[in-house]
Amino acid sequence: MTDRVLIFDTTLRDGEQSPGASMDRDQKLTLAKQLARLRVDVIEAGFPISSPGDFDAVKEIAETVHGPIIAGLARAREADIDAAWRAVQNAGRPRVHTFVGTSDIHVKYQLRKTHEEVLRMAVEAVECAKARCADVEFSPMDATRTDRQYLVDVVTGTIAAGATTVNIPDTVGYATPWEMLDLITFLRENVPGMDGIIISVHCHDDLGLSTANSLAAVRAGARQVECAVNGLGERAGNASLEEIVMALRTRKDSFGVEVGTETAELMRTSRMVSSFSGFLVAPNKAIVGDNAFSHESGIHADGVIKERTTFEIMDPQDVGISESAITLGPRSGRAALKKRLEDLGYPVEEPAKLDSIYERFLALADRKKQVHDEDLATLMQLDGAASAGTYRIESLHVAAGTTQPTASVTLDCDGERLQGSGVGNGPVEAICSAIDAATGLNGTLEDFSVHAVTRGRDAIAQARIRLVMEGREAIGRGADVDTMLASAKAYLNGVNKLIVAERKARVDEL
Ligand code: KIV
Ligand code: ZN
Numbered sequence: 001m002t003d004r005v006l007i008f009d010t011t012l013r014d015g016e017q018s019p020g021a022s023m024d025r026d027q028k029l030t031l032a033k034q035l036a037r038l039r040v041d042v043i044e045a046g047f048p049i050s051s052p053g054d055f056d057a058v059k060e061i062a063e064t065v066h067g068p069i070i071a072g073l074a075r076a077r078e079a080d081i082d083a084a085w086r087a088v089q090n091a092g093r094p095r096v097h098t099f100v101g102t103s104d105i106h107v108k109y110q111l112r113k114t115h116e117e118v119l120r121m122a123v124e125a126v127e128c129a130k131a132r133c134a135d136v137e138f139s140p141m142d143a144t145r146t147d148r149q150y151l152v153d154v155v156t157g158t159i160a161a162g163a164t165t166v167n168i169p170d171t172v173g174y175a176t177p178w179e180m181l182d183l184i185t186f187l188r189e190n191v192p193g194m195d196g197i198i199i200s201v202h203c204h205d206d207l208g209l210s211t212a213n214s215l216a217a218v219r220a221g222a223r224q225v226e227c228a229v230n231g232l233g234e235r236a237g238n239a240s241l242e243e244i245v246m247a248l249r250t251r252k253d254s255f256g257v258e259v260g261t262e263t264a265e266l267m268r269t270s271r272m273v274s275s276f277s278g279f280l281v282a283p284n285k286a287i288v289g290d291n292a293f294s295h296e297s298g299i300h301a302d303g304v305i306k307e308r309t310t311f312e313i314m315d316p317q318d319v320g321i322s323e324s325a326i327t328l329g330p331r332s333g334r335a336a337l338k339k340r341l342e343d344l345g346y347p348v349e350e351p352a353k354l355d356s357i358y359e360r361f362l363a364l365a366d367r368k369k370q371v372h373d374e375d376l377a378t379l380m381q382l383d384g385a386a387s388a389g390t391y392r393i394e395s396l397h398v399a400a401g402t403t404q405p406t407a408s409v410t411l412d413c414d415g416e417r418l419q420g421s422g423v424g425n426g427p428v429e430a431i432c433s434a435i436d437a438a439t440g441l442n443g444t445l446e447d448f449s450v451h452a453v454t455r456g457r458d459a460i461a462q463a464r465i466r467l468v469m470e471g472r473e474a475i476g477r478g479a480d481v482d483t484m485l486a487s488a489k490a491y492l493n494g495v496n497k498l499i500v501a502e503r504k505a506r507v508d509e510l
Pocket of ligand 1: 014099139141142167169170171172202204
């Protein structure tokens with residue numbers, strides 16, 4: 001058995017399925033490129049049949065992101081498999097990942113079929129995928145609650161049909177680590193032909209056991225782990241990629257396996273996922289939380305100063321935390337900005353695009369004086385978010401404090417100036433009312449959060465809103481050194497997205 005564990009990243013598929021975490025096409029592409037820099041082995045880029053947008057995003061990733069295997073997910077149906085194949089076929093290394101539920105509960109209640117019918121569906125799905133793609137992964141969904149003998153039959157049948165990877169999902173996060181270890185051992189001992197294929201696991205975190213369960217499976221011989229950056233995923237999420245990778249690496253003495261991940265990219269990837277998904281990382285989150293490497297207690301701090309390993313089992317630099325030695329400022333030129341952006345994973349080739357980013361960088365540098373890597377990443381991640389679309393903020397004035405908050409705003413709409421003012425219980429509500437008054441639209445703010453990207457008084461604030469208008473929903477994002485302006489940009493970003501969605505729906509109806 002190989003001692004290499006493949007890291008299968010499903011942030012763009014299972015992760016993106018988390019309610020409210022949806023990413024747009026540019027964000028998906030940027031993240032896929034970052035995952036390639038992180039050197040994950042497989043990127044599950046999406047579920048191509050689920051929407052034309054997802055299909056296009058998977059296709060674009062397959063055509064432009066090089067290095068990792070690019071997988072597309074498909075239910076055990078020909079139309080799904082065909083869409084997944086069409087989306088990934090131009091990848092350097094394409095994979096079709098097909099699945100069907102196999103537990104009694106899924107067979108009886110979800111699929112409303114007999115076990116024999118589901119077994120046939122699984123085998124035919126793999127045959128259908130194999131006729132198109134050499135690399136086929138099969139998942140018996142809810143495997144950990146599936147009858148063991150039936151699971152052996154399904155896995156045996158799908159391997160005979162050509163599956164090259166068999167993934168054992170703990171779909172509902174129900175298993176314990178010792179059950180996972182036992183299940184993988186049982187399958188290895190009872191499925192003929194199992195030695196020639198990769199056993200994978202895909203553990204959800206409903207009981208907070210996803211990392212432990214995945215690692216127990218590795219201990220039993222699993223050689224692919226499906227996981228997501230920051231543990232993003234359905235419900236409580238998936239096993240967290242950074243935890244899996246750093247556990248396997250830090251405790252190589254215990255696991256005896258290798259991972260190919262470029263761990264110094266972990267922090268950057270985590271921040272990108274947090275920014276794109278709007279899901280903040282808890283300060284005490286293992287590996288990538290703000291406090292994961294900070295020491296508060298005097299005894300700990302003293303120990304680390306004398307000898308880092310007294311209280312640190314990992315070197316912060318190994319996960320990409322370093323005191324950013326390089327900061328840019330108002331006097332930094334285009335070339336310095338271009339080089340730094342390249343180093344951070346945001347190459348800018350087009351001179352016109354560089355000009356526009358440089359302009360926004362200078363505006364930021366004028367206000368902040370020192371621009372850190374995190375600021376630049378935010379600038380790039382929200383590139384165009386605040387300015388793209390129908391409306392753009394020209395000016396904003398907010399008054400708040402012990403009096404009733406009020407706001408007035410001037411917007412630019414294709415050269416026309418629109419003004420509005422509003423009041424609210426708080427300044428954010430006042431801003432939203434002012435924007436509504438200027439646009440004549442009426443949005444409902446369902447969710448609002450704001451957080452500082454860097455430390456210090458002049459940190460960039462990143463705001464995220466969930467906005468609903470006439471039954472449509474959008475996530476808006478905005479960033480600025482001024483928290484109120486960041487909030488206004490986020491609201492307007494949401495409004496602009498809803499307008500685009502509305503126009504698209506009208507065109508589709510024609
Ligand atoms: O949780 C799950 O079972 C899945 C499958 C599609 C692998 O996401
Ligand atoms: Zn899942």
